[in-house]
Amino acid sequence: MSADQSVLERAKNTGGVTKAAYKAELEQLQTELVAMQRWVAATGARVLVIFEGRDAAGKGGAIKRVIQRLNPRSARVVALPVPSEREKGQWYFQRYIARLPAAGEIVLMDRSWYNRAGVEHVLGYCAPEEYDRFMRQVPSLERMLVEDGVMLFKYWFSVSDDEQQKRFKSRLKDPMRRWKLSETDLLSITKWEEYSRAKDDMFKVTDIPEAPWWTVESDDKKSARLNMISHLLTQIPYEKVALKKLKLPERPSADDYERPAPELYKYVPDRAADLDRNSKAGQ
Template identity: 70%
Template structure:
């Protein structure tokens, strides 16, 4: 798709009300899918890759939002330590693979070597070529051992990426996302494109294919990613166990210690409404509930 066409289509974004309704439906299915994964002891590995500011983090957040964190986790590794640099390249990633009954979402993965390391010159040509030779074998071994490997590439146009970078500039909650490497991706756009094409040519294997998600519309990208993930996991809906909430027994002779003996967090929330109305509140008075 050309830049012009992608930018034009990005104007037709999914309406917020439709997005929220469909997202809720899909997230309910994700919970049902996780229950199956846990019940049968499946191992699910989902790799999220793509351009900087392509929306990977937002998609991961929506996938994880209602999952049980005891059986699902996000892996987002920092730069390797000195010790890790002396290991086999894949070693620190393989240590984080899912165990039985677990879902692991990798926010970037071993594909750093074929992307940022390749473009920025952080790895040697020999290391890069070794990566291309070994990665299909590594992933086939994972699949052969029973791990379900799902790989997503989030694709964003250069115009939309530029706009997202600009929106982060004055946002104190997202300013940290503007790293020097992120900004360098602007001037190295075509280098990253070639690196991605070369990577796909070797690692888009039948056992673990790449799935591309157009992400100029973040809402559509999230819905499409979750919908596809659900279709890629061969789960069955399990009937939930019957749960009976017991009646609360009558109070006996318990007496709560005086409140003055406890330390309470200041109740700044109680003051929010009074700032507009001008009313004074009873400062930092604890609620009656324990």
């Protein structure tokens, strides 16, 4: 399954996808994601998708659209906080490995072990020898995962410095998205070149045939989401799995059971009704 190429070509030519085209294409892609998840569950496949990129590159929005229609019992997002003192004393990969997909599961990592090659390395949160060890070990780890049957996909969301600056300013003004902007995020402005070099060094070592990096141009968020989801679907050899036929039973006739009086229960206030009344009063 791939996205409608005409939609994507129009996006390139016009600088963005129209709202109607985006909504229609996203719905189609999400329908295919549900079909893909059904195949994953039926076959016991294990799918791991890693989302990396600069701050405000659109990773979170893409993850949200991937997971939005999936069954949460077998699809989950892993977004780990700063490691605890105990985790700092573990093998670096240990806390990530504990969250890898089991049979029939899809795991989306909102940032991953690549923190070590990016923010930790650039900001000096890890020692040079820890960084060097990571760079030696990570290709072997990923090869072992793939050899064991894990379907591993790595996406790098690429955003321009001008677009990143616009998104930071937008978050700064929006109290509901202010949590997305941290002091560490702001350092990505002053250390833009350092992050660029770190990313290039990381790609040289970890862009391996078994688990290559796929770059998603994300200055236009809508196009980035469509492109990323479409590509992921082409990488997984899923087949349609028929749904089990279900038949709703007939509702039995009521017996002589009498429910307690409504006033015996506590109900939340009907704010929706208040809004409706106020709206009608203002007309």
